[in-house]
Amino acid sequence: MKIVLFYHSLLSDWNHGNAHFLRGIVQELKVRNHEVHVFEPENAWSLQNLISEYGPEKVKELQQYYPGLQTNFYNLSSLNLDTVLQGADLVLVHEWNDHELVKRLGEHRLQNNYKLLFHDTHHRAVTEKSSMATYDLAHYDGVLAFGEVIKNIYLQEKWTQKAWTWHEAADDSVFYPRTKTEIAGDLVWIGNWGDEERTAELHEFLINPVKELGLKAKIYGVRYPEHALKSLADAGIEYGGWLPNYKAPEEFAKYKVTVHVPRRPYVVALPGIPTIRPFEALSCGIPLITAPWEDAENLFTPGQDFLVAKNGAEMKMHLQTVLSNQSKVDELAAHGLKTINQRHTCAHRVTELENICGELGINPAKIYRNKKEQNLHAK
Structure with a gap:
């Protein structure tokens, strides 16, 4: 599949705890030979704070842990959705995105046949309900919510017609036990x-x-x-x-x-x-x-x-x-x-995402890596 993801930031995890999961999902999708493109706003507050406090070298350091991890910066006023979404099969929009972007993507979806999902990984559906209610998800194919209770809120409030629970998980390519060579404390x-x-x-x-x-x-x-x-x-x-x-x-x-x-x-x-x-x-x-x-x-x-x-x-x-x-x-x-x-690894979550893509009607030949997997999920 060609998958386009709109994130607040892929490069920075300054006060941005979702970066772990988002990075892990991108890397796992790439391992499975999906074509992945990430877009983030050029002046995102997380990246700006990171660079202002610690310098651009911290962004370069990320490549040592996530080789090949790439993003694209955009300005909302000049973003051409026809260009960036050309040939897309799936578009994921993380909830830390501008309301205007979310609306424009929904309107663009009306004229195109990719699948469009909103991804919520925060408690704002409960704590800032009025703000979340103003996201225009009318033309989205559904919501990925990181907990059952969040999923149910989207359905009960009629913010969406379809929703799936999609928990966060560990990126075990980076988060795995290290050898204890020194003990610094308790x-x-x-x-x-x-x-x-x-x-x-x-x-x-x-x-x-x-x-x-x-x-x-x-x-x-x-x-x-x-x-x-x-x-x-x-x-x-x-x-x-x-x-x-x-x-x-x-x-x-x-x-x-x-x-x-x-x-x-x-x-x-x-x-x-x-x-x-x-x-x-x-x-x-x-x-x-x-x-x-x-x-x-x-x-x-x-x-x-x-x-x-x-x-x-x-x-x-x-x-x-x-x-x-x-x-x-x-x-x-x-x-x-x-x-x-x-x-609970990112690989488990990508498998769940692929199965959701199957529910949405994306061609199994695009979703799964080989005929054996296609046949398995067709049963």
């Missing part, structure tokens, strides 16, 4: 502070346990306000600033444990959506302890893939267990990695 956490929607939780499940147990810990991320940095310093936690997403596996290998602290919207209103962080950790073989979230779609096996702490006291208890019990460490790491490899 705990590492990778995540952005954000808009104060999990401040209390970060204190209860991360900062306070580290301080009370006297652990050697390091935190990476952006958008940390002064009060957050003060809290980290007070707890003796080293702050590492922005970490390129593709370097997370190398950092996981230097520490003994990590934790997951989901943002409040995911806990309260979006059960079943863990975000990308647990996929990343489990795929790298580091023991994971998570604050409460409901695995409503049975993606994992809590207690075996990772430990769940109901409160700060339980987080301390689980941390002590992991840091003092090597057999428990090995058991958790092995079970979590097995679950990822069996169910």
